[in-house]
Amino acid sequence: MSTAATETRKTAFNTDWQQWHEAHEKLRSDPHGFLAVTELHWLTADATALAGAPGTWRVEDDAVHLTLESGISLLRDGAELNTPEGLNANGELVFGPIAERDGINLSYGDTVLELAKRGGEYVLRPRNPSNALLREYHGTPAYTPTLSFALAAQYVPFRRPRETTVGAAVEGIQHVYQAPGTVKFRIDGRELELTAFNGSAPGTFLVLFTDETSGDTTYVANRSLTFSAPEAGGAATLDFNRAVNLPCAYTDLATCPLPPAENHLPVAIAAGEKTPFEREAAK
Known part of the structure; x- marks a missing residue:
């Protein structure tokens, strides 16, 4: 790919991400959100x-x-x-x-x-x-988007969906999700995988995860990434630039699910949303 074509692709990618990010922030700032x-x-x-x-x-x-x-x-x-x-x-x-x-x-x-x-x-x-x-909300900090964190992945379905119990941001309750399978991908030559759950919107999956940035530049407990559900055994794209914080990153009045234990990635996902200013100020 020529230098001009590469730059055109980067510009389109960044513009698309910026539009998505602005729409997500607008939704988060809803008067009754x-x-x-x-x-x-x-x-x-x-x-x-x-x-x-x-x-x-x-x-x-x-x-x-x-x-x-x-x-x-x-x-x-x-x-x-x-x-x-x-x-x-x-x-x-x-x-x-x-x-x-x-x-x-x-x-x-x-x-x-x-x-x-x-x-x-x-x-x-x-x-x-x-x-x-x-x-007093003034937006959520995020990493500058980069194509290197828009990763090709492979969806591997379970023989049948697995009922998966995870903890919550508040003590005393648990969440139960249907896990249809895992998504496998590579970062810096390492093969990794995440357990996927059915997303809230039809035709989507989501992964809840932590990584080596959690508790440092990103929220300690969890982040979430939603992506289009592929066909069984099909290809998927995990664009970690669109990894977002859940409500518990901002308020203690949330009951957000925690990632399953196997969804800690032993690498730094320096992409997507960072720790909210509100949490940083409370430290």
């Missing part, structure tokens, strides 16, 4: 008033029961919920069952109430645009 989370409440069988949310909340028969005072407005998809028609015989709103890693959003004034299930337990997280973490 994870930077807006003000509380992390674990719900129990006892009816409890919770900071940042109206009423009292309890769990019964794998569903969340909410008792609101009359006149309190709570919306779901723009529709008012606190009406006589929306209440059960006990005057409660009932939500669920909710699937693991799934959730619903309820609007309460300027606040969005995220009701979800994590590690088999129900959680409620109010998200308010006035949260200081969001208001």
Whole structure:
């Protein structure tokens, strides 16, 4: 490849990465994104008033029961919920069952109430645009993108998907993922592999990993990389320039999964997002 062609390829690669990075930062800065989370409440069988949310909340028969005072407005998809028609015989709103890693959003004034299930337990997280973490957010540092970390890989499927249990950023819970296989690749002549999980979007896989930069220039607990799911035994591209931080890199009010033990790479992946300024300032 000629020098001019090489430079053209580099320019196109860098432009594409910059557009992706800006879009990712815009999504992260959403007024009701994870930077807006003000509380992390674990719900129990006892009816409890919770900071940042109206009423009292309890769990019964794998569903969340909410008792609101009359006149309190709570919306779901723009529709008012606190009406006589929306209440059960006990005057409660009932939500669920909710699937693991799934959730619903309820609007309460300027606040969005995220009701979800994590590690088999129900959680409620109010998200308010006035949260200081969001208001003071000025972007995430990242390595300058380089083609050398956009790596060719080979997907090796398991005979059948493996249920894989991993830890979490908060104590006491675990996450269970379906692992369809591994991806094998080479860095500096070394053959490495990562266990892949099904991604949140159809047709994608993700890998959770740490490497020799973790705890130094990148967040200590985890980073995530999403890529297009190849056919069985097919080729894939792992562009580590697009490795991103999970919410737990920014806030302790997150329940992020940790990588499986085998997903520590014994090399420095000097690509992708670095430790957030917020974590560095807290050291």
